[in-house]
Amino acid sequence: MDERELVIKLKAGDFEAFEELLLKYEKPIFNYAYRLTFKKADAEDLTQETFLRLYDKRKTLDPDKGAKNWLYTVATNIAFDLFRKRKRANELPIDDNEEFETIAVSSPYHNIERVKDIESALGKLKPKHRNALVLFYKEDFTYEEIGVFLEIPVNTVKTYIRRGKEALKELLLDYDTEKTNGQNRTKDKKHKRH
Amino acid sequence: MDKIEQRIKNINDIEFPDGLHGRIVRSIAMRRYRWQLLAVLSVVIFNVGISGLRLHASISESGAIQAFGSFFVNFDMNYNFVSDFWGLVADYIPLHSLSIFLVNFALAGYIAKLYFDIVKYDGYVERSSKVIQFD
Numbered sequence: 624m625d626e627r628e629l630v631i632k633l634k635a636g637d638f639e640a641f642e643e644l645l646l647k648y649e650k651p652i653f654n655y656a657y658r659l660t661f662k663k664a665d666a667e668d669l670t671q672e673t674f675l676r677l678y679d680k681r682k683t684l685d686p687d688k689g690a691k692n693w694l695y696t697v698a699t700n701i702a703f704d705l706f707r708k709r710k711r712a713n714e715l716p717i718d719d720n721e722e723f724e725t726i727a728v729s730s731p732y733h734n735i736e737r738v739k740d741i742e743s744a745l746g747k748l749k750p751k752h753r754n755a756l757v758l759f760y761k762e763d764f765t766y767e768e769i770g771v772f773l774e775i776p777v778n779t780v781k782t783y784i785r786r787g788k789e790a791l792k793e794l795l796l797d798y799d800t801e802k803t804n805g806q807n808r809t810k811d812k813k814h815k816r817h
Numbered sequence: 818m819d820k821i822e823q824r825i826k827n828i829n830d831i832e833f834p835d836g837l838h839g840r841i842v843r844s845i846a847m848r849r850y851r852w853q854l855l856a857v858l859s860v861v862i863f864n865v866g867i868s869g870l871r872l873h874a875s876i877s878e879s880g881a882i883q884a885f886g887s888f889f890v891n892f893d894m895n896y897n898f899v900s901d902f903w904g905l906v907a908d909y910i911p912l913h914s915l916s917i918f919l920v921n922f923a924l925a926g927y928i929a930k931l932y933f934d935i936v937k938y939d940g941y942v943e944r945s946s947k948v949i950q951f952d
Contacts, residue, residue: 638845638846638849645838645841645842649833649837649838653831653834653837657831658828663831667837670837670841671837671840671841675845678845678848741821741824741825741828742828745828760822761825761828788821795821
C-alpha cells in the first residue's frame, strides 16, 4: 500500500494505517529527535508526542503530500517548544558535561572519537543551525522542504546551513587543537621522565 | 579531514528503544476510547456514590458507631480483643456493601487516573501546537 492510500485510510480513522505509518517512520523520527535533543529520554518523548499528534490531527493531512514532511515539521516544532521551555527555565538544551549516548561504531570508515567530536560539536550549535544541518545532510531534505518545516524562506535555510557549517568547522578545529596539545603534553611528560 | 557534510552523513543511528512502539500504540488506543472512558467513569462514580450511601445507611441503622465507641473504651491489645473486634465488624458492618463500595472506589480512582492522563496530554498539545518562532 502506498503512502497516499495510507494517509487516506488514516484520515478515515483506520488504526491499521496509523500503525503502518508508525512502523515506517518511528525509527527515522526517533533518530532525528535524538539529533536535535541529544538526550535519549527527550527523543523518546518527542517521538511519542509526534505520533500522538499525527493521530489527533489526522484529518488535516493532505494525502498528496504524504506524512513524512508533516511528521518532521511536527517533530521540529515540539523540539523547539522544548528548547524554549528550557531556555525559560535557564536550562540549556545540551549539558556540556553530559556524556553523549553514542552507540558503538562498527564501520571501519568511522572512528569513535571522530563521531563523538561531530556529535558534541553539533550539540553546541544554535538549535536552528543544528536543525538545518541535520535535515539537509543527514535526513537528505531539500532546501525547499526544510523551509517548509522551519517556516522560513529558502535563502534563510541556506544561510543557516552555511553558518552552521562555519561554526561546526571552528568547533572541530578547536577539538583537534585540544587533542594535539594534549598529545604534546603527554609526550613532554614522557621525555622529562626519561 | 573528512568533509563536514560527510561526517554529518556518517553519524550513526541510535538504537530504537524496545518499549517505545508499544507505548505509542497504547497511548493512541487510550485516546481512541476517551469518551467511552468518560462514560464508564461517570457510571462508576455514580456506583461509588450509591454504594457509599447504602453503606452509610446500614452502618447508621445498625448502631455500629455507638457499639464501636463503647468497645474501644475498654481497649486492651490482646488476642481476645482483636477477635472480638472482628466479630463486631462482621455483626455491624455489612461486608457485602463494604466490598462493593471499595471495589467501585478503586475502579473509579484507576479510570480517573487514565482519563486525566489523557486530558493532561491534550493540554500539552493545545499549548505546543502554536507556530514556533525561529529567532
